[in-house]
Amino acid sequence: MTFTSDFPVFAVAVDLCVFTLRDDVLNVLLVRRGEQPFAAHWALPGGFVHENESLDAAAYRELSEEAGVGRDRVRLEQLRTYGDPARDPRPERVVSVAWVVLGADLPSARAGGDAAEARWWPVAEATRLPLAFDHAQILADGLDRARDKLEYTTLATAFCGPTFTLGRLQAVYEAVWGRPLDARNFRRKVLASAGFVEETGELSTGVGRPGKLYRTGGATDLWPALQLPEG
Amino acid sequence: MTFTSDFPVFAVAVDLCVFTLRDDVLNVLLVRRGEQPFAAHWALPGGFVHENESLDAAAYRELSEEAGVGRDRVRLEQLRTYGDPARDPRPERVVSVAWVVLGADLPSARAGGDAAEARWWPVAEATRLPLAFDHAQILADGLDRARDKLEYTTLATAFCGPTFTLGRLQAVYEAVWGRPLDARNFRRKVLASAGFVEETGELSTGVGRPGKLYRTGGATDLWPALQLPEG
DNA sequence: AAAATAGTGTCTCTGAGACATTATTGA
DNA sequence: TCAATAATGTCTCAGAGACACTATTTT
Numbered sequence: 001m002t003f004t005s006d007f008p009v010f011a012v013a014v015d016l017c018v019f020t021l022r023d024d025v026l027n028v029l030l031v032r033r034g035e036q037p038f039a040a041h042w043a044l045p046g047g048f049v050h051e052n053e054s055l056d057a058a059a060y061r062e063l064s065e066e067a068g069v070g071r072d073r074v075r076l077e078q079l080r081t082y083g084d085p086a087r088d089p090r091p092e093r094v095v096s097v098a099w100v101v102l103g104a105d106l107p108s109a110r111a112g113g114d115a116a117e118a119r120w121w122p123v124a125e126a127t128r129l130p131l132a133f134d135h136a137q138i139l140a141d142g143l144d145r146a147r148d149k150l151e152y153t154t155l156a157t158a159f160c161g162p163t164f165t166l167g168r169l170q171a172v173y174e175a176v177w178g179r180p181l182d183a184r185n186f187r188r189k190v191l192a193s194a195g196f197v198e199e200t201g202e203l204s205t206g207v208g209r210p211g212k213l214y215r216t217g218g219a220t221d222l223w224p225a226l227q228l229p230e231g
Numbered sequence: 232m233t234f235t236s237d238f239p240v241f242a243v244a245v246d247l248c249v250f251t252l253r254d255d256v257l258n259v260l261l262v263r264r265g266e267q268p269f270a271a272h273w274a275l276p277g278g279f280v281h282e283n284e285s286l287d288a289a290a291y292r293e294l295s296e297e298a299g300v301g302r303d304r305v306r307l308e309q310l311r312t313y314g315d316p317a318r319d320p321r322p323e324r325v326v327s328v329a330w331v332v333l334g335a336d337l338p339s340a341r342a343g344g345d346a347a348e349a350r351w352w353p354v355a356e357a358t359r360l361p362l363a364f365d366h367a368q369i370l371a372d373g374l375d376r377a378r379d380k381l382e383y384t385t386l387a388t389a390f391c392g393p394t395f396t397l398g399r400l401q402a403v404y405e406a407v408w409g410r411p412l413d414a415r416n417f418r419r420k421v422l423a424s425a426g427f428v429e430e431t432g433e434l435s436t437g438v439g440r441p442g443k444l445y446r447t448g449g450a451t452d453l454w455p456a457l458q459l460p461e462g
Numbered sequence: 463a464a465a466a467t468a469g470t471g472t473c474t475c476t477g478a479g480a481c482a483t484t485a486t487t488g489a
Numbered sequence: 490t491c492a493a494t495a496a497t498g499t500c501t502c503a504g505a506g507a508c509a510c511t512a513t514t515t516t
Contacts, residue, residue: 007242007279007323008242008243008279008280008281008282009240009241009242010240010241010242010243010280010326011238011239011240011241012239012241012243012314012326048238048239049239049241049314050239051239051324052316052324053316054314054315054316055312055314055315055326078311078312080309080311080312081286081309081311081312081328083243083280083285083286083328084285084286085283085284085285092238093282093283095241095243095286095326095328097312097314097326165494165495166495166496167494167495182479182480182481183495183496184480184481184482184496184497184498185478185479185480187495187496187497188477188478189477189478192477204494204495205487205488206487206488206493206494207487207488207489207492207493207494208486208487208488208492208493208494208495209485209486209487209488209493209494209495209496210486210487210494210495211486211494211495211496212495212496224476224477224478227478229479396467396468397468397469398467398468413506413507413508414468414469415469415470415471415507415508415509416505416506416507418468418469418470419504419505420504420505423504435467435468436514437466437467437514437515438465438466438467438514438515438516439465439466439467439468439513439514439515440466440467440468440469440512440513440514440515441467441468441513441514442467442468442469442513443468443469455503455504455505458505460506
């Protein structure tokens with residue numbers, strides 16, 4: 001397929017920072033590239049936006065192709081757009097719209113799309129890898145965004161399933177912030193934030209004493225905010 | 232000039248929400264379009280990104296062309312990217328990277344670039360205009376961003392000149408938030424936020440009692456944050 | 463003297479952090 | 490009975506909001 005235009009021509013891509021918790025550790029999905037440039041390098045999943053496809057539709061499509069995850073399983077928000085002329089060595093000018101994607105219990109990664117291999121990485125390891133393109137920067141920005149958003153939005157519940165105990169929600173905060181929190185203070189603050197969570201009336205099952213199960217409340221912004229402990 | 236590509240072809244634009252204070256009222260720069268589509272509609276200043284030009288360079292260039300403002304006069308930050316296939320009626324697919332630009336005492340607008348006319352609008356009026364493309368949405372998002380950022384960053388000083396009194400800084404907050412603030416509490420909080428402002432040793436001149444002049448401190452994030460009063 | 467702006471202190475209330483023990487379940 | 494998780498209360502401290510008057514300058 002060939003296109004022509006009277007404007008400077010760009011390719012537009014989406015790149016995804018897909019985060020989930022595995023064993024109470026924050027993980028990010030990376031794919032190993034099968035093609036040049038950066039063949040065999042690890043990279044964020046992503047790809048080109050199609051004609052007549054919106055940016056978020058492209059993000060959801062890549063998520064489905066490269067992670068096998070449907071849009072009902074995740075929350076997705078735009079991070080920022082990266083457009084340095086040198087960020088992609090190919091002759092085409094490639095601008096990439098990056099997204100942060102949060103999900104609970106996302107499936108084990110599988111190869112798909114043009115990726116030779118896909119797997120979850122604990123973020124501490126992923127940030128030490130020599131990622132393709134400017135993906136190390138994008139990942140760092142995505143992590144910052146996730147950490148910030150947990151403070152003043154209810155986004156943390158996106159890491160949990162449809163129902164969860166307060167203990168699970170606390171584990172989310174501890175994994176993303178990398179700091180232990182006091183359970184009593186955490187519970188007090190979560191329950192004092194109107195619309196953060198609501199009781200389902202059910203109790204959890206499994207190991208340990210059953211606890212009340214909650215679901216996401218109606219609020220999107222948190223007031224008052226939870227505060228990331230300093231130090 | 233004609234380009235060809237093996238990828239779906241996009242044009243990439245930048246659009247700017249340029250804010251300044253005029254008579255203690257928050258104003259935004261709009262241009263009247265001279266060409267189709269949306270000829271004679273008011274729009275955010277902006278234009279296409281050139282070949283081999285980074286996104287922020289394009290934003291600064293448009294700012295210079297359409298507002299006559301150099302990069303040393305403003306602070307600029309990326310807002311988000313808009314890419315709905317229907318957002319531009321032209322056959323080319325146009326994705327726009329939007330920016331929020333804050334400046335002090337920006338010059339009276341002049342026509343430039345492909346704008347027939349340019350002028351400052353109080354934001355309350357601007358948001359009621361039928362703007363071109365999806366610019367009403369972009370402007371609304373830009374206003375939200377500016378209001379949020381004033382809470383937890385030192386961005387407010389970008390609306391002031393190189394030195395300013397605390398009274399001027401308070402006027403910035405009141406204009407952007409649309410709420411009166413208590414001067415005593417405001418001073419206490421600003422001076423308690425490490426690195427927000429630092430004394431110059433100079434005093435203001437002009438009407439009223441002279442006050443200490445401050446300049447922007449080294450901090451970019453505010454701790455503790457200033458809080459937008461509710462209600 | 464009038465208008466405009468700068469500067470100062472205290473009380474009260476809310477929310478944050480620190481901190482230990484008991485309760486209930488499954489293995 | 491042990492391991493794992495849930496649940497509960499109090500004290501102290503910091504920061505936010507409410508609130509009134511005096512000081513200095515220009516016109």
